Structure formats: structure tokens, C-alpha cells
Amino acid sequence: MNNFEVLLQDIEKELTSIVGEKYVTRNEVIRYTYTRTPTWPIKRERIRIPALIVRPGSTEEVVEIVRLANRYKIPVIPRGGGASIAGWLVTNNVDKSILIDLTRMNKVLEIDKEHFTVTAECGILLGELHKILRENGLHIFTVDVPFYIDTLGGALSGVVGGGEPSDLATSGELYHYVLGLKVVLPTGMIIQTGAGPHTNIYQQKVVDRAYNSPDITSLFLGDGGIFGIKVEATLVVEPWPSQYRFGAFIFNSFESSWKCFNKLVSTAPYLYSHILLMHTFEMKDWGLLYAIRAHLPEELALKYSYLSNICKFYGGSEISTEEALKLGYRYGTRDIGRTFGSRGHFIYFEGAFPRNIVPVAYDKIKSFLESEFLNGKLNEKVIDWVEFMAPKLRTSVILGFLVFFDNDKLNEDDIDKLIDIQEKYSDLRFKLGGFIEMHHGFEAFHAASVWSKEYKEFISLLKRALDPNNILNPGLWGINYD
Numbered sequence: 016m017n018n019f020e021v022l023l024q025d026i027e028k029e030l031t032s033i034v035g036e037k038y039v040t041r042n043e044v045i046r047y048t049y050t051r052t053p054t055w056p057i058k059r060e061r062i063r064i065p066a067l068i069v070r071p072g073s074t075e076e077v078v079e080i081v082r083l084a085n086r087y088k089i090p091v092i093p094r095g096g097g098a099s100i101a102g103w104l105v106t107n108n109v110d111k112s113i114l115i116d117l118t119r120m121n122k123v124l125e126i127d128k129e130h131f132t133v134t135a136e137c138g139i140l141l142g143e144l145h146k147i148l149r150e151n152g153l154h155i156f157t158v159d160v161p162f163y164i165d166t167l168g169g170a171l172s173g174v175v176g177g178g179e180p181s182d183l184a185t186s187g188e189l190y191h192y193v194l195g196l197k198v199v200l201p202t203g204m205i206i207q208t209g210a211g212p213h214t215n216i217y218q219q220k221v222v223d224r225a226y227n228s229p230d231i232t233s234l235f236l237g238d239g240g241i242f243g244i245k246v247e248a249t250l251v252v253e254p255w256p257s258q259y260r261f262g263a264f265i266f267n268s269f270e271s272s273w274k275c276f277n278k279l280v281s282t283a284p285y286l287y288s289h290i291l292l293m294h295t296f297e298m299k300d301w302g303l304l305y306a307i308r309a310h311l312p313e314e315l316a317l318k319y320s321y322l323s324n325i326c327k328f329y330g331g332s333e334i335s336t337e338e339a340l341k342l343g344y345r346y347g348t349r350d351i352g353r354t355f356g357s358r359g360h361f362i363y364f365e366g367a368f369p370r371n372i373v374p375v376a377y378d379k380i381k382s383f384l385e386s387e388f389l390n391g392k393l394n395e396k397v398i399d400w401v402e403f404m405a406p407k408l409r410t411s412v413i414l415g416f417l418v419f420f421d422n423d424k425l426n427e428d429d430i431d432k433l434i435d436i437q438e439k440y441s442d443l444r445f446k447l448g449g450f451i452e453m454h455h456g457f458e459a460f461h462a463a464s465v466w467s468k469e470y471k472e473f474i475s476l477l478k479r480a481l482d483p484n485n486i487l488n489p490g491l492w493g494i495n496y497d
């Protein structure tokens with residue numbers, strides 16, 4: 016038995032006394048499952064298996080685990096649903112780390128119907144939170160997908176710091192709705208952000224994001240979990256909008272659909288909760304999918320009438336709801352976690368771009384992907400190809416290519432080729448002035464590769480101050496110190 020094995024036995028004993036035997040394991044098969052994510056093109060040699068899995072059930076237990084990690088100077092990796100698009104565990108010394116699975120901390124702690132807030136533990140699945148709120152007549156802007164895997168804490172730490180909801184076009188990300196967070200810092204100290212008990216000792220509830228203090232909540236949003244472990248979040252919710260209409264218009268050129276898209280994005284108030292431009296492999300035309308949520312039938316009718324007039328003005332013709340649903344299904348991956356894999360393996364080539372550069376970025380990325388797929392001879396293995404553009408409020412657009420592959424035809428060589436294409440794509444996206452949405456996995460390194468020197472120094476400074484022993488997700492974004 017080597018020294019680390021001996022140490023691990025002591026750590027396991029201590030963890031067992033914190034959370035109970037049932038919630039600690041070193042079983043190899045179980046540990047291996049924690050290396051998996053819906054991102055499948057992973058080089059085998061890059062897979063890293065954590066040394067130990069622990070599943071705390073309370074904030075106090077998280078604190079004790081973090082304190083223990085500081086004592087032993089052993090890294091910890093918080094984990095929600097493990098749904099990163101960008102992949103596997105990439106922190107330093109994964110094989111000598113404790114992975115903290117937070118999914119036992121999944122309770123809704125308070126729904127305040129009078130003030131429209133919810134407080135929940137961060138291990139709750141977003142689909143579950145959404146369901147409970149809906150049963151209470153309330154709406155929350157959770158991520159669009161993967162609704163049945165993502166946890167609240169994972170979404171707030173990961174992609175764009177708070178998930179892109181299906182209503183992204185009008186609501187922005189989930190992080191806009193966060194009032195405050197309860198975070199266990201890397202040293203084990205607990206901090207409650209937002210205007211509430213920690214910024215006014217006479218107030219027991221979180222009532223706002225920023226009264227009485229700088230907006231510290233933002234520090235922990237999209238932080239990839241390097242600054243602290245989120246254990247509770249308080250968010251704004253809305254009354255459930257009972258009226259809904261979904262449909263699609265077809266345009267005979269990209270140019271006309273793009274003009275229509277821009278007109279809709281520039282119109283106030285918003286006539287929709289969601290719009291998406293979409294093009295599939297066999298389509299000559301472009302489709303504009305829309306969803307309208309409203310609180311009153313009259314509001315829905317008025318919004319629809321303006322929206323359809325604008326679409327018709329730019330040459331769009333509306334298709335039936337059944338056809339629109341079929342088109343939407345080609346894009347939709349919402350059921351991942353329930354039906355994952357049913358349409359073959361797929362890869363997202365996705366990025367956020369300022370709206371004005373989208374047509375140029377689209378042309379360049381499309382010709383890059385087409386030539387890479389042809390050269391790599393992967394074309395015959397592609398079974399579906401969907402291109403999409405979704406506005407985020409009025410400023411930027413998520414531009415994506417969703418490529419589906421035939422499961423039976425892919426081999427190890429293809430996976431290497433696909434990883435290579437993904438990495439080249441990532442560079443191209445930055446050079447076009449775009450951004451990635453992933454704050455962890457391999458994309459974290461790509462993200463940090465284009466940070467200015469000053470910016471990287473600033474983030475390192477914050478990290479060192481909060482995590483002197485560098486135990487929490489060490490090495491993410493290439494931030495290293497002893």
C-alpha cells in the first residue's frame with residue numbers, strides 16, 4: 016500500500032463519520048460513472064477517475080468535508096448533474112481528489128408567493144424545481160436543456176453562469192433572477208450573499224441582490240465552482256403565464272429570415288418569449304420558430320398579430336402547428352436524461368456572438384465544418400445536421416450547429432477526429448469575436464486562453480485569497496499556485 020492509499024483510508028474513515036457509511040465510496044465502478052458526461056468524444060487517456068465520492072446531505076456536512084480537505088491538502092471537486100457539454104473532469108490531480116456529489120441536497124426550502132421568491136438547495140434538479148413551482152402557480156427561467164440532469168448549483172456555476180432558458184430571448188439567463196446565494200467558501204466559512212441576513216443582521220430573509228453591499232453574488236456565478244460551493248440559492252420567480260402559442264414561419268432565403276429576426280429583436284415590447292432561426296440539412300429554406308407566453312388571451316392575440324404581420328412583411332409564410340412541432344423536435348434536446356441517445360450521438364458547435372457579426376460568423380463556421388467533415392470523411396456518418404440562431408435579449412445571438420452521428424458507424428479514430436474538429440472550431444469562434452458558453456470541461460482552458468494577462472492575474476488573485484490551499488477545483492482555467 017503506498018502512502019496515498021494509507022492517507023485515503025484515514026480520509027474515508029473521517030468522511031464516513033461526517034456523512035455516514037452509505038454516502039462515501041471508493042468503489043471503482045461507481046467512481047468511473049462520475050467521469051461520464053453527455054459529452055461523448057473523450058480521449059480515453061484523458062479520463063480521470065476521482066479517488067473518493069462523498070454525498071453530503073447538509074451545509075454543515077459540506078463545511079466539514081471542506082475543512083478536512085484543507086487539513087489533508089487534498090483537492091475537492093463539487094459536482095451537480097455532470098451535464099457539461101465541454102466534458103470530463105479537468106482539474107489538477109483528479110485521481111487524488113474527493114468528488115462531492117451535491118444531489119442529496121435537493122430540497123425546496125421556501126416558496127414565498129407574496130414576494131415571488133424561491134429558496135432551494137443547490138443540488139435540486141432544475142426540472143424538479145420547475146415542476147414544484149409550476150404546481151404553485153409560478154414560473155422560473157431554468158435552463159432550456161438538459162432539464163432532467165442539470166442541478167441548480169451546477170447551472171449557476173457552469174454555462175454562462177446560470178443557464179440559458181428557453182425564454183433566453185426575453186429573460187436573459189437564470190443568473191439575472193438570482194437574489195442571493197449561500198456558499199461554503201474553500202476554507203469552510205459560510206457566506207450568504209444578497210441583501211439579507213449577512214448584509215443586515217436584523218433581516219432574516221434575502222430580499223434583493225445588492226442593497227447594502229457590493230454585488231458579491233456575481234462572483235460565484237459562472238465561476239466553475241472555483242470560488243466556493245453553492246449550497247442554497249434564492250431566486251425571483253414569476254406568476255405562471257397561462258397563455259401559450261407556438262408556431263413557425265418559413266422564409267425562402269436566409270437574408271429575408273435574418274431581416275425578420277432583426278426586426279423582431281428590435282421591437283419593443285417583446286412580441287415573443289422565444290424565437291429561433293433554424294435550418295436543417297435537407298431544407299432549402301429557413302424556419303423561424305416562435306413561442307409566445309402571456310397572462311391574458313387578449314395579450315397573446317395582440318402579440319401574435321404583430322409578430323405574424325412582421326413575419327409576413329419579410330416574406331414568411333406560416334406552417335401548421337404539427338409541421339412546426341416536427342421542425343422544433345429536430346432542434347429539441349430537452350428530454351436528454353430521459354431519452355438520451357435515441358437520435359444518435361451528437362455534438363454542439365455553439366457560440367455567443369454580437370448580433371452584427373452573426374452572418375459572417377455563420378458563413379465562416381459553416382464552411383469550416385463542412386470542409387473538416389469532408390476531409391475527415393465523417394460526412395457519411397452524419398445522420399442529421401441542424402443550424403440555429405437564438406437571440407439573447409437584443410445584443411447577442413447564440414449561433415449553433417448540432418451534428419448527429421450514426422452510433423453504429425463511429426469508431427475510436429472518428430472520436431479523435433471529432434475532438435480535433437471541436438478544438439479547431441473553438442479557436443475559430445474566438446478569432447471571429449465570439450464567446451464560448453462553457454465554464455468548465457476542456458472549454459474552460461479555451462476560455463482562459465484568450466484572457467488578457469491582467470485579467471488572468473486578477474482572477475488568480477481572487478482565487479488565492481479565497482482558497483489559500485488551492486483545494487477547490489484546482490487548476491481550472493489554468494490557475495495554479497502552491
Ligand SMILES: Cc1cc2nc3c(=O)[nH]c(=O)nc-3n(C[C@H](O)[C@H](O)[C@H](O)COP(=O)(O)OP(=O)(O)OC[C@H]3O[C@@H](n4cnc5c(N)ncnc54)[C@H](O)[C@@H]3O)c2cc1C
Nearest residue numbers: 095096097098099160166168169172173178179240245455
Ligand atoms: C446536450 C446539452 C445541452 C445543453 N443545453 C443547454 C441549454 O440549452 N442551456 C443551458 O443553460 N445549458 C445547457 N447545457 C449545459 C448545462 O446546463 C451546463 O453544463 C450546466 O453547468 C450543467 O449543470 P450540472 O448540474 O450538470 O453541473 P456539473 O456539470 O456537475 O458542474 C458544472 C461545474 O460547476 C461546478 N459545480 C457543480 N455544482 C456546484 C455547486 N453546487 N457549487 C459550486 N460549483 C458547482 C462543477 O465543479 C463544474 O465545474 C447543455 C448541456 C448538454 C450536455
